Amino acid sequence: MVVQDDPCPPIAPPADPIARVLAVLDGIADHGHGQYGARCPAHDDATASLSVAAGQDGRALLYCHAGCTAKAIVAAIGLKLVDLYPTWGARHGAPRSTLAPRLRRVDVEENQPLLVATGLTLAELAAAKQLPIELLRRFGLRDFLLGDLPVVRIPHHDEDGTVVAVQFRRLLTSGPGKFVWRRGDTPALFGVKQLVQARRHGPVESLVLVEGASDVLTLEHIGVVTLGLPSAAHFASEWDSALDGIARIEVIIEGDTGGQAVCRWLRNVSWRTRAWMVRLPAKDVSELYLVDPSGFVAAFQAARDLAVPVHPTWPNAASVTIAARRR
Numbered sequence: 001m002v003v004q005d006d007p008c009p010p011i012a013p014p015a016d017p018i019a020r021v022l023a024v025l026d027g028i029a030d031h032g033h034g035q036y037g038a039r040c041p042a043h044d045d046a047t048a049s050l051s052v053a054a055g056q057d058g059r060a061l062l063y064c065h066a067g068c069t070a071k072a073i074v075a076a077i078g079l080k081l082v083d084l085y086p087t088w089g090a091r092h093g094a095p096r097s098t099l100a101p102r103l104r105r106v107d108v109e110e111n112q113p114l115l116v117a118t119g120l121t122l123a124e125l126a127a128a129k130q131l132p133i134e135l136l137r138r139f140g141l142r143d144f145l146l147g148d149l150p151v152v153r154i155p156h157h158d159e160d161g162t163v164v165a166v167q168f169r170r171l172l173t174s175g176p177g178k179f180v181w182r183r184g185d186t187p188a189l190f191g192v193k194q195l196v197q198a199r200r201h202g203p204v205e206s207l208v209l210v211e212g213a214s215d216v217l218t219l220e221h222i223g224v225v226t227l228g229l230p231s232a233a234h235f236a237s238e239w240d241s242a243l244d245g246i247a248r249i250e251v252i253i254e255g256d257t258g259g260q261a262v263c264r265w266l267r268n269v270s271w272r273t274r275a276w277m278v279r280l281p282a283k284d285v286s287e288l289y290l291v292d293p294s295g296f297v298a299a300f301q302a303a304r305d306l307a308v309p310v311h312p313t314w315p316n317a318a319s320v321t322i323a324a325r326r327r
């Protein structure tokens with residue numbers, strides 16, 4: 001039997017956006033693990049300035065180290081931003097995917113790197129942090145549209161349960177614009193409402209103070225009462241009342257410049273005699289959990305066991321009296 005070559009095979013575009021992009025780029029170098037280098041088509045590129053990699057959802061991520069925008073890069077090779085997504089069918093009569101609003105936003109924000117403009121959903125955040133989405137919802141987190149951009153809305157409550165500040169998370173990974181506060185809001189503690197609820201069930205003897213909502217959610221997931229600082233830079237005196245009556249306040253000291261900032265203000269807060277410093281064998285609580293979720297409870301407890309008091313000699317009535325007289 002003779003198999004005839006089809007003289008006119010249907011020309012289908014590659015379904016994989018990475019393959020689609022690589023098919024039209026020059027000077028491709030395969031760096032392994034799905035990472036490629038190529039000459040950037042949007043500027044006169046003698047070296048391979050363009051990095052190509054796959055995003056979590058299968059989209060092709062483009063990054064020109066000379067600063068060309070994703071829009072300029074795809075335009076130079078005759079593609080559109082939508083071609084970077086595994087949704088080719090959307091342009092060929094198939095139902096529009098749920099990613100459509102994001103793509104419009106990408107078009108609008110042509111001067112921003114693609115990673116910045118694609119937004120974040122509650123489900124994506126829960127999956128990335130390996131936390132049940134119900135826990136995030138219980139803390140008031142929800143999907144929100146900032147313009148056309150999907151973001152996660154993170155409400156911050158006072159002790160009466162009133163929302164006093166709202167933060168929007170726009171990115172999973174670190175980068176400019178990862179978080180933005182609602183216009184006019186003053187950054188506030190995260191988890192105050194839940195702390196008040198915990199107090200209703202009995203006295204709260206100890207509490208962990210972390211940086212950011214994700215670390216609060218991670219510790220609440222294992223039943224640890226936690227408050228989140230909006231940043232490592234300072235602790236406002238108006239937040240003191242949230243810590244009233246709590247005998248032991250364990251402050252996570254992150255191993256970066258933020259951790260150094262915490263060490264500076266921690267020596268001056270009114271509750272310093274109740275404060276303990278906890279160092280983690282990871283960047284932060286969330287990272288410690290993600291490297292080994294099943295071993296997290298033990299790893300976190302081991303770090304707590306090594307906590308050191310901020311003022312090892314206090315409370316000491318004599319030294320307090322002498323200090324007061326000298327003033």
Ligand SMILES: [Zn+2]
Binds near residue numbers: 040043045049067
């Ligand atoms: Zn370039």
